[in-house]
Amino acid sequence: MTTRTPISLTKSGIRGNRRHHDGKGVAPMIGLLPIAILLVIWQFLGNPHSVFFPLPSHWWTAIQGVEQQGNLWSSILATSLTFIESIIVAALIGTSLGIALGSIRWGGKALDPLLDFLRNLPAAALVPAAAIVLGTNTKMALVIVVLSSIWPILLNTRAEIQNLSPVLSSSIINLRLSGWHRLSVMIGSALPGILLGIRVAAPLALIVTLLAEFITNLSGVGALILSAQQNFNSAEVYALLVVAGLLALAVNSLVSAIEASVLRRHGPST
Amino acid sequence: MTTQANTDGIVYQLRDLSVNLRRRGQDRQILQSLNFEVRKRECLSIVGPSGTGKTTLLRALAGLIPVEGEITFQGQKLEGPAGDAVLVFQDYGNALLRWRTVKKNVALGIEGRIPREESRLRVDEALEIVGLQKYQDSYPWELSGGMQQRVQIARALAMKPQVLLFDEPFGSLDAMTREGLQDELLRVRSLHEATCVFITHDIDEAVYLGDRLMLLSGSPASLTYELDIPLTGTRSQISTKESAEFLRLRHQVYEQMRKAHGAAPTTE
Numbered sequence: 001m002t003t004r005t006p007i008s009l010t011k012s013g014i015r016g017n018r019r020h021h022d023g024k025g026v027a028p029m030i031g032l033l034p035i036a037i038l039l040v041i042w043q044f045l046g047n048p049h050s051v052f053f054p055l056p057s058h059w060w061t062a063i064q065g066v067e068q069q070g071n072l073w074s075s076i077l078a079t080s081l082t083f084i085e086s087i088i089v090a091a092l093i094g095t096s097l098g099i100a101l102g103s104i105r106w107g108g109k110a111l112d113p114l115l116d117f118l119r120n121l122p123a124a125a126l127v128p129a130a131a132i133v134l135g136t137n138t139k140m141a142l143v144i145v146v147l148s149s150i151w152p153i154l155l156n157t158r159a160e161i162q163n164l165s166p167v168l169s170s171s172i173i174n175l176r177l178s179g180w181h182r183l184s185v186m187i188g189s190a191l192p193g194i195l196l197g198i199r200v201a202a203p204l205a206l207i208v209t210l211l212a213e214f215i216t217n218l219s220g221v222g223a224l225i226l227s228a229q230q231n232f233n234s235a236e237v238y239a240l241l242v243v244a245g246l247l248a249l250a251v252n253s254l255v256s257a258i259e260a261s262v263l264r265r266h267g268p269s270t
Numbered sequence: 271m272t273t274q275a276n277t278d279g280i281v282y283q284l285r286d287l288s289v290n291l292r293r294r295g296q297d298r299q300i301l302q303s304l305n306f307e308v309r310k311r312e313c314l315s316i317v318g319p320s321g322t323g324k325t326t327l328l329r330a331l332a333g334l335i336p337v338e339g340e341i342t343f344q345g346q347k348l349e350g351p352a353g354d355a356v357l358v359f360q361d362y363g364n365a366l367l368r369w370r371t372v373k374k375n376v377a378l379g380i381e382g383r384i385p386r387e388e389s390r391l392r393v394d395e396a397l398e399i400v401g402l403q404k405y406q407d408s409y410p411w412e413l414s415g416g417m418q419q420r421v422q423i424a425r426a427l428a429m430k431p432q433v434l435l436f437d438e439p440f441g442s443l444d445a446m447t448r449e450g451l452q453d454e455l456l457r458v459r460s461l462h463e464a465t466c467v468f469i470t471h472d473i474d475e476a477v478y479l480g481d482r483l484m485l486l487s488g489s490p491a492s493l494t495y496e497l498d499i500p501l502t503g504t505r506s507q508i509s510t511k512e513s514a515e516f517l518r519l520r521h522q523v524y525e526q527m528r529k530a531h532g533a534a535p536t537t538e
């Protein structure tokens with residue numbers, strides 16, 4: 001087994017690691033080593049009676065407590081569902097709008113101020129407004145998450161369509177492709193960019209899902225963390241932090257795996 | 271090669287064709303008053319210095335850009351994309367769809383238009399002509415540049431067009447591959463009897479492939495020279511390119527090219 005360079009989250013790294021995907025899973029696992037070492041040191045050198053920094057073994061006990069109350073798995077499920085629904089909706093709407101905006105000549109520039117405004121609205125600020133309009137329910141969470149994670153997908157798709165190679169757009173006209181056929185060629189060629197957008201959007205969507213749960217106390221991992229904090233149960237807070245981290249890791253691997261399998265036919269990036 | 275006067279033998283007729291292109295709000299005339307025709311089944315080579323407007327001319331012939339003056343294509347005024355003229359680009363990397371196999375790339379222009387079975391036959395036929403049947407399930411990025419260019423040619427052939435419009439198709443390939451493809455193109459033409467307009471930088475290539483040659487130069491560009499290429503018999507890389515006739519024609523074109531470049535004084 002050859003060693004793989006760990007996936008880096010720099011901009012070039014995101015695009016660059018497309019050809020390293022046969023080593024899936026391996027790189028992030030090696031990357032987790034420092035955290036594991038830190039936890040081991042913490043366990044053996046930490047103060048067993050500390051209120052703010054409880055030992056990792058106490059986290060384990062705490063999380064088992066949550067599980068026995070029957071909240072853990074249902075919360076993870078709730079958070080995952082909101083996340084998955086949102087990212088799918090964001091991908092569908094983002095890609096469609098991106099293609100539409102990318103195809104109209106003037107749309108590019110004229111809508112930029114509006115898009116910039118919407119893109120930079122902080123998700124936290126949207127929550128109260130959405131709560132008033134939609135009430136505190138999962139639909140509201142979905143709207144918030146979609147609104148805050150759709151931008152990388154939309155903007156990337158738009159850029160890909162606008163930068164379609166002139167040779168390809170001439171080919172499309174010259175071969176008289178129209179309707180679905182034409183659209184499928186455009187989507188196919190924009191696909192690497194669309195998937196890159198989704199990869200950037202996914203962690204954002206997870207963060208905002210947790211945030212919506214914090215603020216509104218909708219059931220989910222976010223709400224568990226909030227109630228643990230309100231009960232001053234620091235071991236439980238840390239344990240749930242680990243759960244959230246693992247969730248993020250799972251999301252990242254899932255998105256990478258989907259990206260790799262979809263782009264397999266595209267060959268190495270140019 | 272026949273010099274027919276009646277319009278039956280004429281595929282393209284250009285009358286006073288001018289093209290203005292707009293870039294950053296500025297209109298610029300690229301082509302000025304071109305008058306020429308393209309005859310049925312001939313191969314018309316067009317040469318000219320870089321940046322004169324050869325690609326622009328080809329795009330006009332394909333009906334991709336608005337023009338002034340008139341282009342008559344197969345007896346009718348050309349308005350909008352020319353249905354029966356297929357472009358082959360130099361940049362095969364962007365012309366082909368990297369996520370489609372060779373077979374599906376070749377089918378791109380005909381799939382959904384003709385019955386599936388017929389489409390399969392045409393794709394097979396086109397792949398056979400360019401000698402790529404063995405690679406029909408490969409992806410373009412798995413092939414060499416020359417092979418990818420053959421895929422693009424096969425894609426054009428599968429549409430069975432009346433006219434093939436080549437824009438420096440072999441410009442980015444090495445000399446050996448280029449010569450191989452030149453001969454392949456001659457062979458394809460003898461099988462398909464399509465009319466060709468062939469743009470190139472390479473004078474040898476223009477003379478070797480063409481029945482007629484035109485020089486486009488100036489700014490805005492106009493036709494500054496025209497030459498018949500009466501090379502007889504089957505053309506071959508070695509004997510044709512060493513024949514006195516070939517060398518004479520090539521010499522003439524070179525001289526005209528030099529004049530066209532203007533800035534550099536000719537040695538005569």
Ligand SMILES: Nc1ncnc2c1ncn2[C@@H]1O[C@H](COP(=O)(O)OP(=O)(O)OP(=O)(O)O)[C@@H](O)[C@H]1O
Binds near residue numbers: 292293298319325
């Ligand atoms: N869309 C456009 N708008 C304005 N000017 C353009 C546009 N496209 C090309 N031009 C200009 O028109 C001129 C002719 O371009 P064209 O691509 O037709 O030249 P060419 O003869 O094909 O050159 P080359 O041999 O390098 O391929 C160039 O000076 C170019 O800058």
Ligand SMILES: [Mg+2]
Binds near residue numbers: 324325326
């Ligand atoms: Mg050109």
